[in-house]
Amino acid sequence: MQHSLPRPRRSVLFVPATNEKAIAKLAQLACDTVIFDLEDAVLPEQKAAARDRLAKFFAERPAGAREYVVRINGLKSPWGADDLAAASGWATDGVVLPKIETPRDLLEANDVLDEADALDTLKLWAMIETPRALVNLAAVAELGRDPSARLSCLIAGLNDLAKDTGVxxxxxxxxxxxxLMQMVLCARAGGIDMLDSVSNDFRDLDAFAAECGEAAAMGFSGKTVIHPAQIGPANAAFSPSVEALAEARAVVDAFALPENTSSGVISLGGKMVERLHLAEAERLLARAAQLESLRH
Structure with a gap:
């Protein structure tokens, strides 16, 4: 059975748009997605130069399957409108909107992209990093059900959320x-990806790997990272494990047996296995094949 799989977003690396050295090294990294940051990582006096740097990058965008998106400044800031107007003409896969609070924030950005005749492949991502965003999250995520709204992915922004709430x-x-669980639930209800927040301590990779494992268990699609050393642990945590793949193959093989081809439920290893588990197993194997193809 063939499955239509979204592109993987296991490791999503934030890179300051002004960091020429980091941008030059991207080809050597194994992250699934790069977010070029025009917002927090760029000083006000560097905003215009950073935007020009990204225009050059996207004019010469490298070939390959990697996803490149841009986090712009807030649309209410002095730079946001120019950022969005520029990005609408770049060969970027998406625009990350910081500190969104209501569905209207996304719809207004989408109107700008439509008026600029941006490609349909240019998607909107949204940072969930304010109390209002969290309160309105179900309505925001529901936009994912409307292809014309362009919404593809949400990102947890825990640093700002903690600052604003005192948690x-x-x-x-x-x-x-x-x-965190509310974010995953709303994103899944909207049919979109949900990425876990960055981990500030990039030196403690054991703690980071544990956090990635917990995020994967919670249902997150991947992890935003701030340092190349975090890419490997994130990719590992959000990839199918050897044990999970072996179990998936066993389920597929069991249902393929002549005596089970018309069965809705079978017994496997002392457990009841339904066809919904078969569908899950097939998706897992398809994801593993997809990830393997990206390595070559």
Whole structure:
């Protein structure tokens, strides 16, 4: 059975648009997606130069399957409108809107892209990093059901969310886990991806790997990262494990047996297995094949 799979977003690397050295090294990295940042990582006096640097990059965009998106400045800032207007003409896969709060924020950005005749392949991403965004999250994510709205992905922005709410970001993230699960639930209801927030301590890779594992178990699509060293652990956590693939193959093989081809439920290894589990297994194997193809 063939499955239509979205492109993987296991590791999504933030790169300051002004960091020439980091941009030059991108070809050597294994991240699935790059977010060029025009917002927090760029000083006000560097905004215009950073925008010009990205225009040059996208004019000479490298070939390959990697996804490149741009985080613009907020549309209410002095730079946001120019950022969005410029990005509408670039060969970028998406525009990340920071600090969105209501569906209207996305719809207004989408109107600008439509008026600029931006390609339909240019998608909108949204940062969920304010209390209002979290309160309005279900309505925001529902835009993912309307292809004309362009919404493709949401990103948890826990640093700003913690700052605005006073909730402590402990290493185990215990106080903010209910919000993380709410984000995943709303994103899935809208049929879009949900990416976990960045981890600020890029030196403690063991803690980072554990956080990635928990995020994968929560249902996140991938992890935003701020350092190349974090790419490997993120890719590993959000890729099918050897054990999961073996179990998936066993399910597919069991249903392929002549005596099971017309069965809705079978017994496998002492467990009841339904056809919904077969569909899950086929998707997992298809994802593994997709990831393997990207390596070559």
């Amino acid at each position: 402590r970001l402990t290493p185990d993230r215990r106080y903010i886990q209910p919000w």
